[in-house]
Amino acid sequence: MWCQRLAWLLRGCHGSPGRRWPRLPQAPRPILAAPARCQTTVPASPPCAWQLHQDHLELRYGSTVMRLDFVWLRDHCRSASCYNAKTKQRSLDTASVDLAIQPQAVRVDETTLFLTWPDGHVTRYGLEWLAKNSYEGQKQQVMHPRILWNAEIYQQAQVPSIDCRRFLETHEGLKEFLQNFLWYGIAFVENVPPTKEDTEIVAKRISIIRETIYGRMWYFTSDFSRGDTAYTKLALDRHTDTTYFQEPCGIQVFHCLKHEGTGGRTLLVDGFHAAEQVRLQAPEHFELLAKVPLKHEYVENVGDCHNHMIAVGPVLNVYPWNNELYLIRYNNYDRAVINTVPHAVVHSWYHAHRALTTELRRPHNELWVKLKPGKALFVDNWRVLHGREAFTGYRQLCGCYLTRDDMLNTARLLGLQA
Numbered sequence: 001m002w003c004q005r006l007a008w009l010l011r012g013c014h015g016s017p018g019r020r021w022p023r024l025p026q027a028p029r030p031i032l033a034a035p036a037r038c039q040t041t042v043p044a045s046p047p048c049a050w051q052l053h054q055d056h057l058e059l060r061y062g063s064t065v066m067r068l069d070f071v072w073l074r075d076h077c078r079s080a081s082c083y084n085a086k087t088k089q090r091s092l093d094t095a096s097v098d099l100a101i102q103p104q105a106v107r108v109d110e111t112t113l114f115l116t117w118p119d120g121h122v123t124r125y126g127l128e129w130l131a132k133n134s135y136e137g138q139k140q141q142v143m144h145p146r147i148l149w150n151a152e153i154y155q156q157a158q159v160p161s162i163d164c165r166r167f168l169e170t171h172e173g174l175k176e177f178l179q180n181f182l183w184y185g186i187a188f189v190e191n192v193p194p195t196k197e198d199t200e201i202v203a204k205r206i207s208i209i210r211e212t213i214y215g216r217m218w219y220f221t222s223d224f225s226r227g228d229t230a231y232t233k234l235a236l237d238r239h240t241d242t243t244y245f246q247e248p249c250g251i252q253v254f255h256c257l258k259h260e261g262t263g264g265r266t267l268l269v270d271g272f273h274a275a276e277q278v279r280l281q282a283p284e285h286f287e288l289l290a291k292v293p294l295k296h297e298y299v300e301n302v303g304d305c306h307n308h309m310i311a312v313g314p315v316l317n318v319y320p321w322n323n324e325l326y327l328i329r330y331n332n333y334d335r336a337v338i339n340t341v342p343h344a345v346v347h348s349w350y351h352a353h354r355a356l357t358t359e360l361r362r363p364h365n366e367l368w369v370k371l372k373p374g375k376a377l378f379v380d381n382w383r384v385l386h387g388r389e390a391f392t393g394y395r396q397l398c399g400c401y402l403t404r405d406d407m408l409n410t411a412r413l414l415g416l417q418a
């Protein structure tokens with residue numbers, strides 16, 4: 001009741017119902033006479049205005065208009081009894097909050113929102129904190145800033161390889177490497193001694209090695225020691241790896257230790273660039289690729305290696321709340337029998353898949369590199385597809401998979417947005 005009356009009062013004071021947010025004057029001036037219910041601005045902080053509704057508080061701070069649910073406001077209280085500032089963990093039992101809770105009093109000064117709850121508990125929020133942490137504040141920015149590329153964009157950017165010593169011994173070297181990796185989804189370290197042990201040291205600088213059915217650090221040559229085309233001299237079309245894991249490996253490290261022969265160049269394609277082209281040209285295709293779940297599968301019975309992996313998931317994975325792409329699962333070799341898609345959808349899905357494949361195969365999207373001993377390549381396996389040209393002669397690659405969360409952790413600790 002109180003809230004409704006106040007909302008009405010505020011609306012009345014703001015003038016015509018069509019213009020709910022008053023244009024605030026440059027100089028600070030209270031809009032309402034009653035101090036407890038007014039909004040003020042000071043020159044240093046962005047203008048702020050608020051309005052109470054039945055079940056939420058509408059707060060405008062600068063250009064951000066936030067709609068803050070009362071339970072949300074109670075749940076995120078940062079007071080000492082609700083939140084442990086040392087561990088940065090919630091102490092409040094959210095299940096103890098009345099889902100119909102309404103604040104008894106609301107007050108806003110230049111920097112802070114104050115809420116008094118029916119039991120007398122007071123919650124304070126910094127307006128900056130709210131603008132940053134609210135849904136509306138988050139929605140205005142992407143989680144992962146990236147530079148989508150084709151061959152020309154990547155080459156013109158002249159992204160430098162990072163020297164191994166700088167990478168291992170300085171924060172700046174590591175930070176520069178990670179920034180490039182976050183932006184482009186690929187990055188190189190040069191002057192790495194061409195051994196498995198040194199490659200491991202380099203890999204562990206950014207993340208934690210993810211041990212898989214292929215081992216921890218792997219070596220591979222065209223010896224068909226495993227039941228997979230990777231262990232041959234054949235060409236491999238662009239793909240992401242471990243699509244048959246429920247969580248595909250986040251990063252792949254490749255270091256070519258030896259190649260005496262011809263061919264064997266590595267192909268790299270920015271999967272997100274291709275997917276965004278599809279989103280622009282044919283949003284219905286993008287949507288199908290993001291919605292239709294498919295199986296990928298790895299079946300191996302070679303020597304002592306017996307494995308059967310299956311995972312189900314769409315080709316494109318987007319955060320549901322802002323539609324930002326975060327993972328592409330694309331491997332036509334390892335895609336299993338399609339039996340998760342009803343008849344009415346399967347043909348359209350093939351059209352959508354064709355549209356994406358067409359983008360992925362455009363020659364101007366292909367970046368070809370010849371991996372040489374000393375140059376370690378890191379690939380974001382959730383974004384960038386890799387492939388290789390057929391080759392002759394003896395070729396030995398070593399590398400490993402890394403977890404993505406731990407790379408992001410390293411990046412955040414260095415102050416990068418990740």
Ligand SMILES: C[N+](C)(C)CCCC[C@H](N)C(=O)O
Pocket residue numbers: 214218220228229230239240241242243331333334
């Ligand atoms: C890198 N290494 C040679 C160890 C593994 C290759 C895995 C190949 C598999 N078809 C996939 O794409 O997941």
Ligand SMILES: O=C(O)CCC(=O)C(=O)O
Pocket residue numbers: 230236241266386387388397
């Ligand atoms: O041989 C190569 O360059 C890459 C093979 C491959 O796709 C892989 O090992 O995942």
Ligand SMILES: [Fe+2]
Pocket residue numbers: 230239240241386
């Ligand atoms: Fe691969």
